[in-house]
């Protein structure tokens with residue numbers, strides 16, 4: 063009996079310790095961005111906690127870190143009336159407007175002194191987090207400002223949202239005594255029963271791009287911008303899908319029992335930071351409107367350095383007493399204003415629509431535009447997504463349209479300008495047959511995507527080969543579009559002198575394509591002569607390509623899983639699967655229950671994986687890849703090892719690089735031990751400059767910092783190790 067009691071106590075203790083540690087690591091990782099343990103150690107602790115909680119379900123509490131993702135999908139959302147309406151903001155579009163607003167504030171303040179807080183205007187959706195007795199009890203969307211939707215389960219998946227106020231903050235190493243209580247500050251004498259924290263939920267740019275890349279690959283309609291993606295995600299009924307999307311939050315408003323918590327807004331920000339909430343680190347207390355304007359200028363220029371979208375600056379009067387004096391209209395407070403950055407929109411003419419067929423057969427309409435300058439680049443194409451989008455926009459050939467670009471994202475057609483119609487415009491006819499193989503297209507009821515159902519459509523094969531060879535996948539450099547076109551097309555047989563060989567009827571002899579699926583790439587070495595015979599393919603380039611293909615056999619399991627192009631399996635999921643199963647054989651044998659039990663893998667993804675491995679076509683492909691010597695195991699030592707040649711070096715990226723996306727360049731540097739920072743300082747070792755490099759390049763020149771281009775970066779890093 064005594065033994066049993068002791069055991070029970072130790073489980074409780076272990077659970078308490080694990081929770082405390084996990085919360086601390088969450089806080090370090092998600093709020094401070096300074097993890098001190100590796101992911102695998104974190105996962106092991108989480109696994110142990112789950113195990114213990116499974117043994118003792120009576121000990122599971124709603125604020126346990128295991129409760130971030132619930133197993134049960136919600137059934138629609140409940141409504142909730144906000145205690146205080148969630149107002150929106152008035153916009154100003156020029157510095158002159160901003161000055162006028164400040165003058166008005168001064169006048170209405172009636173001689174009271176005040177200062178301003180300037181904050182980044184995060185492009186996401188506002189959310190209210192409600193804590194009762196310190197525990198997160200409700201997450202509510204803004205809705206119409208008065209009434210929102212209860213999305214607590216989804217909000218819980220945001221790792222930087224504390225489930226209990228103050229959790230994890232013990233790790234901040236603050237001065238002794240400061241942590242004793244969050245409420246011992248002189249500024250407040252009350253201990254509120256209800257604390258409401260409002261903030262903006264957003265998707266980091268790279269996650270947004272990854273989601274859209276995956277959605278394109280999976281033939282799902284893409285999101286127009288991170289805000290829509292975040293809003294769409296928050297309204298998902300399955301919290302596990304939300305968890306996969308990795309939303310984040312910046313908190314900007316604090317209410318204690320429905321009232322402003324402190325006498326100044328800046329103190330509220332400080333309190334939230336202290337209490338473990340994620341507050342934007344760039345917020346600034348400004349004594350004058352000139353300081354605010356300098357802040358606006360700085361961020362209009364610097365917005366691309368951030369890993370989230372901002373569309374302006376929010377300026378707030380800092381003193382609550384002055385805020386109250388200024389009051390609010392029905393829609394927005396008079397004490398705050400949004401300064402909006404110049405839009406990244408342009409108008410141009412839509413000349414033509416072309417149709418691209420993707421890896422899964424999805425047919426995507428692409429607008430061909432009269433080239434136009436937009437945010438530093440010339441834009442000649444823009445996405446139209448799908449047939450439904452064309453209908454929604456009501457766009458016609460020859461129309462003047464607005465196009466928009468956010469961050470590094472592909473431009474979109476956002477609106478037609480009907481006033482500019484001449485009557486010459488013509489309707490856009492979505493094709494009924496595949497533009498590549500002429501098979502009749504299908505559009506399943508209720509789906510936005512039109513697809514080519516032909517499994518042997520050359521366009522699908524082409525897209526798959528390009529995906530397979532991509533830098534993020536098997537990294538076969540040199541396997542570009544022109545070459546893939548030749549590899550998958552039938553060829554005319556030629557003799558040694560290059561003359562077409564004729565058959566007995568005098569017709570040229572046609573040879574089958576060199577490549578019919580990705581496994582055929584690994585047999586090209588046996589057909590070197592035929593490879594050399596292709597157009598623009600000399601011996602040297604053929605041998606280079608073959609060497610790249612050979613090297614790709616060791617790309618490692620995560621890259622291979624991603625390269626297979628399984629629906630819903632993007633890079634991150636591929637990495638999780640590789641870490642978990644360590645061999646393709648074991649992954650192929652997994653059941654959907656087993657897969658769905660992995661943290662961060664939902665049922666939809668699990669089903670897609672099982673389905674892919676069930677197909678006889680795919681099974682035989684895997685067999686052939688294995689026979690060709692492609693490694694189907696996790697490489698020793700985990701992720702692919704590269705020499706850490708950039709250890710201790712600081713890089714700054716500026717402008718558009720010819721081949722690499724910014725995030726690819728960043729990953730390339732980080733894999734090799736280097737660090738990428740947002741601004742040039744004396745500590746910077748290299749500035750990697752591409753086209754349209756701006757002020758950072760000038761600054762680097764001023765400081766005499768070494769400036770390199772993409773090719774030099776690749777050479778320094780040893781493009782492949």
Ligand code: IVH
Nearest residue numbers: 149150151181182183184187188262314376
């Ligand atoms: S304060 C009464 N601060 O912008 C003041 N809003 O266009 C309420 N937003 O609905 C908002 N970043 O969703 C505030 N730092 C920030 C913000 C911010 C983004 C959003 C918020 C608001 C919208 C108004």
